[in-house]
Amino acid sequence: MTDELFDVRLVVNGAAHDVRVPARRLLSDTLRHDLQLTGTHVGCEHGVCGACTVLVGGAPMRSCLLLTVSMDGAAITTVEGLTEADGALSAVQQAFVDCHGLQCGFCTPGFLTTITAGLRANPDPTEEQARELIGGNLCRCTGYQNIVRSVLRAAELQRERAAT
């Protein structure tokens, strides 16, 4: 038994990668193990926890539920790609540092990608909207208190940065 392999081109964080994968290979495994972009984490393998969330064409998607072969040509942003070109933390990343929005850090990449997309759609969320925005991601450490604060702080930081 040998799996048939398929050639796939992924554009990850702006860089093109050509990979050769079996049809069943998950995008999360391709990112983590083939491209060694290990910032994307896998917490449940069935789309419930959100730790593996990446942006596909800007939209948050669960990479544990995507097959790599279905992503040919897709533009993917992982947590590593959120950092600014000059190496500075993005507003969302900085907000998590400012607000103690992470403890063990395992779920954090999925929150960061989800919130990044959410704030693009709604740059000025109310607290209730901030809760809704992260309503599909699990965290076992923080009780979400400081993640909600991080969302609001990120929106504030984005506004501050846009003003300067």
Place this chain on the structure above:
Amino acid sequence: MTRMFGQPIPRVEDDRMVRGHGGYLDDLGHDALACAFVRSPHAHAEIVDIDVTGALDVDGLVAIYTYEDLPDRLADPLPLLIPHPALTEGRTQYALARERVNHVGEPVVMVVAQDRYVAEDAAERILVSYRSLPAVVGIEAARAATQLVHPDVPGNIAANMLQTVGDVDAALAAAPHILELDLSIERSASTPMEGRGVLARWDPESHRLRLWSSTQTSTGVRAAVASKLGLALVDVDVITPDVGGGFGVKIMHPWPEEVLVPWAARQLGRPVKFVEDRREHFISSAHERAQLHHVRVGFDRDGVILGLDVRFWHDHGAYIPYGIIVPMITSTQLLGPYKPGAYRVEFDSLYTNTLIVTPYRGAGRPQGVFVMERTMDAIAATLDLDRTVVRERNFIQPDEMPYDHGLLFQDDRPLIYDSGDYPTLLDKLKKLVGWDEFEAFREAARAEGRRVGIGLGCYVEGTGVGPYEGAHVVVEPSGKVKVATGLTTQGQGHQTVFAQIVADELGVPLSDIEVVTGDTRRFGYAVGTFASRAAVMSGSAIALAARAARAKALKVAADALEANPDDLDIVDGIVRVAGVPGAEISLGTLAVLANPLRYAFDDAAKAATQFAVGDTSKPPVGEDDEPGIEGRDYFSPMQSTFASGMHAVVVETDPDTAEIKILRYCVVHDCGPLINPRIVEGQIHGGVAQGVGGALYERMAYDEAGQLQNASFMDFLMPYVSEVPERIEIDHLETPSPLNPLGIKGAGEAGVIPGAAAFASAIEDAEGITITAMPISPSELFELRRRHEERSSP
């Protein structure tokens, strides 16, 4: 210099983690072979045959191992880690099942292959035939003992333990009031976002093993693996990478996989990795919490307890590798901030055909606090007293500290509370939540057709349990300070808080300090991270080691500056002589001077060659001296230090759907002086969320056959943001401990402990229906209402 202790500074860990540059177990070892395990689908069965032939032609398969392949000590049962005289029938599992399986998920066959996909392909082609046996599921079935989990353990009883203080029978006989209560808590689990994982590299040239494990104890894993594989401790390095949460489950060691993976790596001469998937975590790691309790309490007309008699039954699952720590904690910490009068507590620890039990954050305390606080509420209801009044009347008073309960704690040492102020905590809680104004709120809500209730839960938590931790602090020639302690980190921010301690003790900027935890290469003696002990134990050891390094620095500086050590101070990494401007020397220079060298390999070292420094009439390193500016010390206290706290929750219950909504959640907490308030509050937030889960959502739904029906995040209801309180209101009291150099107490577990107790109290208050079992779902509350109405209608 601002004192760093007490500052709510951001964490030094965060920068790399938010960039996606954390290094968790499965982020390592991209070249490693992968494992999959064939696990028992039965709760109780004999293994009749294992047929691997179907798997042999899977491309990429490397090896298949069953029990028959295990050599020497690897073929013995895994260790019983914490023996106890009361644990008379201890049974542990084999690394791979031998002849019988005793719970769903027990590993039977190990498959090693080029990746996990292929390993699972091979695993599903392995045919294991079983003769199934009746399963013992739940405490009632275990107590009935019509079926036995282990044929040679009568009554399914692994341990029976009894402790008494005073004459309980006489106290109860003389009491004006007696109440009896039956109280139960269901199974739950730590459920960190990252499961277990282990990676091993065997170096055949140096004959050494390097192991990474997502563990709460790297030294424990090292000792266990070295013993099982017949290796010297010095030939095994165990490194704890970033760990994606622990909450207790990762203190268990060695897991079968933790000994099998390094063994396979040595057999195969290639790195091997095991990464648990989520279903495996549910059925093959560990659970906790399930206990039934029967309480008899005698009290006087004021509600003062005269005698307390508690009998309980603890479900520890199929094996008992971690001993009876959890029920021992329940039986002692149940007492909380109260004097029980005469006290008798007896428990049986029972085998069932379900997953093993090891401590989960709180570790027996949520159950004990539930029992005691339900008892307090029942006394208040009987006497028609305010619930806080009954508690106040039973409190240990501050002037009674240290308070000796006359019992033995989980470390087999006397249960003596070192410090605490429970009346002040209760006053703070009442103010924070507005206890005395609640009736007005209830009336207003009632007028709108709403049903609300308030509840509280009080606890005392033994933290910083021994035996010891140690630390090493060294100043590099660059002036940077490297700190190592052996216990591990799973998100608590140790790199930050330990650096805060060193910054103050040594007088160096935080940015010059780097802390390493859980790496046996850097510090080989350690116990581990559990029992809210890291800050107390390693924090204290680090303070002591930093003080030793400081003393050495001042001694060398005194020589170099020709000053009296008493006139020296260290600020921002520079030693200065008081009142003598310009008389100063940096810690980095001192580190160079303190290490007399033969070789000038750089400019700094040139300053310290034997031709440059030293008194030629003395040996370069004095008789009782050592080179370098460093300190190593250990902290080993006589006993635990006791933190405390009280929670109040306000709930609203839907009159139609019985949905339970949290309106307020208030915490007062006393863990002594806070090293970093924002980190302590983060710990409380997370604990409270787990308390909410344990009270309202989370349970392990085993069916009668021992199948776990909800072994996924889809079905095990771990709280999302929508389930936790919108605000967790926190107030602190800081009662220092006299037992350690920093006066601190542990804070890691506190947030979860009184959750079930406080919610039961609040729901009972809202509904007027006695709550005796947690967790409680809307459908269970609905059913309680129905039965209550049946009973009250004629």
